[in-house]
Amino acid sequence: MLKKSLTAALAASAVAALTLVPAGPAAAAAIEIRPGQVSTLKQSNSKFICPTNEVLIGRGHRGDENGDTTFHCGRIYIDNVQVTVLKLDIWGTVTDENNHNYHSPANEAITGIRHDGDENGDTIYYSGALYWQGKPVQITPRQTDVWVRENNHASLAGTNQVMTGRRHTGDENGWTQYEYGWISYSG
Template sequence: MLKNTLPAALAAAAVAALTLVPAGPASAATIEIRPGQVSTLKQSNSKFMCPTNEVLIGRGHRGDENGDTTFSCGRIYIDGVQVTVLRLDIWGTTTDENNHDYHTPANEAITGIRHDGDENGDTIYYSGALFWQGKAVQITPRQLEGWVRENNHASMAGTNQVMTGRRHTGDENGWTQYEYGWISYSG
């Protein structure tokens, strides 16, 4: 009798052990940022907005306030499905171009930039929150890049990064610094 109950007991113990083993971590979401619209405008009295569901991933400028500014947007995909960008800041946040330090609210990316006048005019930033299949997408951590001369530079986000801030001091010969944040999704 013991001979027949031992295999049954071992089988029951094995099944119980299998049900107690924690599942491995879920596979990480695949994040991809694809190039979107690229536009070049004269800086003075300009307004640039990324198209629907795109965010800023780069900016460059050549010359003075009448020089050209190039804006690069990107589309974010998680597991092959495009992220939705909800533009919450419809009025924008106004700063003084010649001395400002702008950062989007948490988990928002820059969606557009407007500039009024010359180097003493206002710069207005627009931002948007990111959602994937109805759930919030995080932008963390954020990192400031090194300072560059405003009158001759180009800056582009790294892999899986979006623009979340910009600092500027002085006129077109002054210094600019960009903040980029990494896209992450935890479900």
């Protein structure tokens, strides 16, 4: 009988000890997007790809198809460790520049843009999936920015956002709209 009482008392103590030390909430991951490469080139017959482990966080354009386009890349860090960008989309997604609405696949950011010819040429988008310490990083939610005139604009992502889409209609005097998504990591 003493053995049963002792076992029951130990079990009760163990349960009590577990309830005395409640688990605290998991600390949220610290996300930061640091500026990366910025490049300006002529729009017609151009190809821009962000450097390794960088994604687009902004784009601007001045003038017609022979005008300058500026690309802004960024490096994503979670808890001060850089996110890896896996670029599997080596061929890109082809769209008509003068009328398109491109969205990168779920949890992928735009990593580069190529443009062939004038406003009637093709625009090709490249994207990449994001991983932190081997685990996927989410890009959610996504939000569309306001329409801007293509021939005189600059657009940059907000805090902890990356570029996930672009919509354009018309020639260089037409309208452009960007889609940005928030970086999140749930472990």
